[in-house]
Amino acid sequence: MKGPELKALTSVRGIAAWFVVFFHIRFALGLPDPEMHLLAKGYLAVDFFFLLSGFVIWMTWSERIRSGGLAAVPGFLQRRVARVWPLHLVMLGFGVAIAAALEWTGRGSDQFPWHELPLHVLLLQNWGFTPHLTWNDPAWSISCELAAYLLFPLLALAIDWRRVPSWAVIAAIAALFGLLHGVFASRGAWALGQEITSLGLIRCLLEFAAGTAVAALWLRWRDAWRVPALGSGALALAFAAGWALGLPETLAAPALFAALLLALALTSARKGNPLEAAPLHYLGEISYATYLSHYLLWFAFKLAFVRDTHAVPWPLVIGFLALVLLASVALYHLVERPAQRLVNGIRLRPAPSEALRSPRG
Secondary structure, three states, X not given: OXXXXXXXXXXXXXXXXXXXXXXXXHHHOOOOHHHHHHHOOHHHHHHHHHHHHHHHHHHHHHHXXXXXXXXXXXXXXXXXXXXXXXHHHHHHHHHHHHHHHHHHOOOOOOOOOHHHHHHHHOOOOOOOOOOOOOOOOOHHHHHHHHHXXXXXXXXXXXXXXXXXXXXXXXXXXXXXXXXXXXXXXXXXXXXXXXXXHHHHHXXXXXXXXXXXXXXXXXXXXXXXXXHHHHHHHHHHHHHHHHHHOOOOHHXXXXXXXXXHHHHHHHHOOOOOOHHHOHHHHHHHHOHHHHHHHHHHHHHHHHHHHOOOOOOXXXXXXXXXXXXXXXXXXXXXXXXXXXXXXXXXXXXXOOOOOHHXXXXXX
16 A cells, blocks of 8 residues: 655655755855855755654654554664665765775774774664764754654654644644744854754654644645645745744744745645656655765765865866756665665565555655
């Protein structure tokens, strides 16, 4: 059994992944201040990822776990491990190769602390065990997602959003974002990208949980979608305006993304939606490979070709972007999808009934 795919959301995931790419190479672009200020907010794409992850997993797994109980949990976790871990391990291996080459040439780097490597292999690096982002920096969010996956069955068994009135679901989302803002404010953090190693985990868990509630609203409003879509779109614009006028990022950005996510989901699959275009959808399909590969590719690219990261010629920038795109395609087709099939093919127990089989993760 396969859950529905909202192609517009897949496309937006691809756009967000490239926003992260440009965030990491922004200083090489030599852009004027307005564009630099925009790209400097690229870390916020991760917050959209957390919300989207909660949305998609609730949409495709909540009922299976409620109906199957604890017996459905191993299958769920197997699917999630198959989705995120193999490609992470391949990119970590690429990082090990870079680190070994640097050591061999006498150019060791603080980016690759060997004693932390086991934490990265197990995707535990951002659970409060390390003070800095190291090895493949973007993988910190995958580490936090793993915690969300482990907690999701408990959430699905404890809360049935279908039995909660819409106003209470919305209130719960607001409370989660209020708690997120309060946690950051208590640490003196004014931006969601601050103190990732200490606040990234709670950032992920709260936004992931909010994403499940957004999915519940979509499930009840998807047939009579026009008014909710207009309302959520207007709410997104209101939070964007409030943010511009001084509303804290730690409150405004998650609320904006949640309203935008709901509006996009409600309008997905509607005739003429430009986000349904095949090229954009494909960028979303390969977006995990884009997200996990670009940082170490940029690290290696700079070692090989770049002397001054603040003055990189445009031909080199374009060459790097093409490299990321080609690497994403190759990793998706040669590593990510085959590894998913391999891991998902492992039998953890006798074959479950069709009703408990999970969708493609």
